[in-house]
Amino acid sequence: MSKKSKNSFAINRRQLLASSLALGTAGVAKSVQASEVGPSNSPPNLPEWTTYLGDGVDVAPYGLPSEFESHVIRRNVPWLTATAESSVNFTPIQNLEGFVTPNGLCFERHHGGVAIIDPNEYRLMINGLVDREMIFTLDDLKRFPQTNKFYFLECAANGGMEWRGAQLNGCQFTFGMIHNVQYTGVKLSDIVKETGLRPSAKWLLAEGGDSAGLARSIPIEKALDDCMIVWAMNGEALRPEQGYPARLVVPGWEGNMWIKWIRRIEFGDMPYLTREETSKYTDLMTDGSARMFTWVMEAKSVVTFPSPENPLNKKGLHQLRGLAWSGRGKIRRVDVSLDGGRNWNTTNIHGPILNKSLTRFTMPFYWSGDEMLVQARAVDETGYVQPTIKELQNVRGVNSIYHNNSIATWLVNKNGSVENVRLG
Amino acid sequence: MLGLVKFFSIILIFTCGFGSALASERQFNLGAIASPAEVAGWDIDVRPDGLGAPIGSGNAFDGEEIYAERCGFCHGDFGEGIDRWPELVGGEDSLNSHDPIKTTSSYWPYASTMYDYIYRAMPFGEAQSLTIDETYSIVAYLLYMGDIIDDEFEVSNDTIGTIQMPNKSGFLLPDPRPDVVEKSTILCMINCESDTNVIGRARDLDVTPENES
Known part of the structure; x- marks a missing residue:
């Protein structure tokens, strides 16, 4: 009984992988065309995974992420x-x-x-x-x-x-x-x-x-x-x-x-x-x-999307996402610039806003297909403002290794790829 | 009446004599009292003033051989460091340069830290396998290589707190941060001053590990 179900699962998994691969290719390269033709598992077709029984309980007594999330690792x-x-x-x-x-x-x-x-x-x-x-x-x-x-x-x-x-x-x-x-x-x-x-x-x-x-x-x-x-x-x-x-x-x-x-x-x-x-x-x-004894982690923020690992693949609406934190207390505000620090917009902070905890922020933006220089700037409840790297270097030089809480810059290229750059 | 006075004075004596003990009475009755032997087995730290240094001694002459056997494989015969393993001596006058070299002789402010760290964590992968005298001897050999003591100096529980390290005054206290403070209380939001020329790209350095998945 268990042998049989294992076999049928194996076959179905192969089919599933094959079809998802096809979907992946079509989905990225020709999204408009793909939806017109209809990949095998998209409407109006019957998706493969609907046609067989999936795993029963206890297949993974300690659950693991989906196999499609295998890139999310340390x-x-x-x-x-x-x-x-x-x-x-x-x-x-x-x-x-x-x-x-x-x-x-x-x-x-x-x-x-x-x-x-x-x-x-x-x-x-x-x-x-x-x-x-x-x-x-x-x-x-x-x-x-x-x-x-x-x-x-x-x-x-x-x-x-x-x-x-x-x-x-x-x-x-x-x-x-x-x-x-x-x-x-x-x-x-x-x-x-x-x-x-x-x-x-x-x-x-x-x-x-x-x-x-x-x-x-x-x-x-x-x-x-x-x-x-x-x-x-x-x-x-x-x-x-x-x-x-x-x-x-x-x-x-x-x-x-x-x-x-x-x-x-x-x-x-x-x-x-x-x-x-x-x-x-x-x-x-x-x-x-x-x-010596530089214990506090000062306020800092980072844009996690878009980012070098998360390129833009479509023009139009996107949700910028990021994290902010401060070792001195709560995050009060996070601003984002899309033009290398010339103009800033205040983002939406998602509660709960906790003391000395990561805090999530998001901001909707439209990508026109032009280059962008993406930065985030955190302000904590003490009024401390996350500095630029130049401001830090002016005080500390470049040999201190630790406590770099400066603003980073992601360059979004015209093809949507994103890279870590230094401005000057 | 006399009895009452006596009673009060007994309370008074009790309160004075055991005041501090009463103040810290156990609140939860959890855990066990540690015996002196239990504490001695785990209490291995040594402070800059020598507190905690176990009785023993060693000099550079003894240390050279022990070092060669237990330390040189990673750190090199002269403390120069093999491959990516740390250099242990040298680098004097490099701290304000483009490539600072932080070693026991150029950077470490206290000799006690050398004893404490070597005894608790070295050799790497064989923690706490050195004897007390072996540890003092290795400290002595490193201090000798760093021109801090001569080869006859006995590093011991009596002397470890007296050794003057060259960079002792090189450390700043207290932490001066926040050291970068916005001059204006109102943050610039529109048409701000900002350098927007790309002057460096991580992609060009090409030292980022490949994303295998």
Whole structure:
């Protein structure tokens, strides 16, 4: 029985693929003609997929995207790093809608590969300047009062390859070190109620259980304000590559501080000045000095359609789409220019507009078939305006790698192709 | 009456003596108290002032051999870096150039960070496999190669917090951002000043990975 249905499915799938291929070719090349002739699965013909039974339940106990969406994947830039275990890939934001990033598409940044941790053996240690040094199991953590919050996580190096010029020709590669999910967890301030905190505790060190033992210092004000220890994202357990079974959430601040696989928090009276906050995530200025503890991810926006991966293939009406975010709070407004920053239009912001979360904007536009220079400019609730790259370069030079939140430019060519360009 | 006074004074003593303990009474009764041995096993960090540095020592002479065996394969015999693996020493006076080279000797502000990082994460893929003395020795060898200490200097829990790194004063605090602020509170919307000449195209550089699907 199951064998039979499997066979019939296989045949039908082949037919389906063949006909969709035909549809694809006709649809792109000669859309007007195609609708007159009528591809085999378009009206008035009976579509193939209507004529047979589809898969039953449980064919995929954990559901996966349609096979026609196989291009929507994380991608990396192999030449950026020496090894995949200490590397980064990019979220395909150009293929996503709304403001939630699906768990399997959230970009990865590891410093020593993905730790595989049995949740029964997971322990979180709290030590240092507390009244009681303590150890919590995952079950212990889940018994604390619970919080659910959407937050964006952006790598400090997002856009880092673009300081000197337009380098990577893709929305994914220039803006994709970001994701936005709903976290479930416990506030750090609640855990601290259990351990007690000595008045001299001014900083904490958060440390991962991975082979990098990734460690960052966080000031106590931030830790007790909105930091969380979380075990779930978008309603399910954290993915291994996002820190399963538990990670730190540091809303609005650079991603490497959100320690994954968190195993220990130590409270102290001064920062620990680990490798990541001295030699790595510091921002080199033109004179050779470097800024340290540049934690906040400043307001930024990106047009995801049109974009280098999403060309225009028809004149007339289109819906421009994009994402905006700010580590200082909510997005107030996003403006879009189609002529390289000479004239701007305010876009529609789609709620809910959440604190330190990705925010979706759209704007209808008519494409005449002429060249366009597409830009987006975000303004957050503090009044901060996303700068141009020139404004950033004037203050910071081109060697700082991190915290490039400047306005990018997509050139729409007359043939509808789109590319990442630098204006001057 | 006397009894009442006594009672009050007992409360007073109790409140003064255990005031801080009372203030942080456990609120949820979750988790377990960590034993000193449990904390010692995981508490591996070392701070710039030397706090947390475990008892031990090593010098560059010992470090050279250990480095060659455990580190040189990726970082090169002289810390020059093989392929894309990081350079560990050199690059002095390069930080304000077009191609800054950030190494322990040109950039790192604290020697404690070298101990902390090497012990917790190196060799890459063999985390926490070095002994305490081996780690001090490797730190000593790197500091020696970077002309920061001589070959007889003992790097130890006593000295790690005293070593002066060349770029210690090279870091700026606090974060000065927002450092780019719009001069006008009203944003320009029409006929704004803007450079609209295309001066660079990512396509021309051709370093973008091919889209395989």
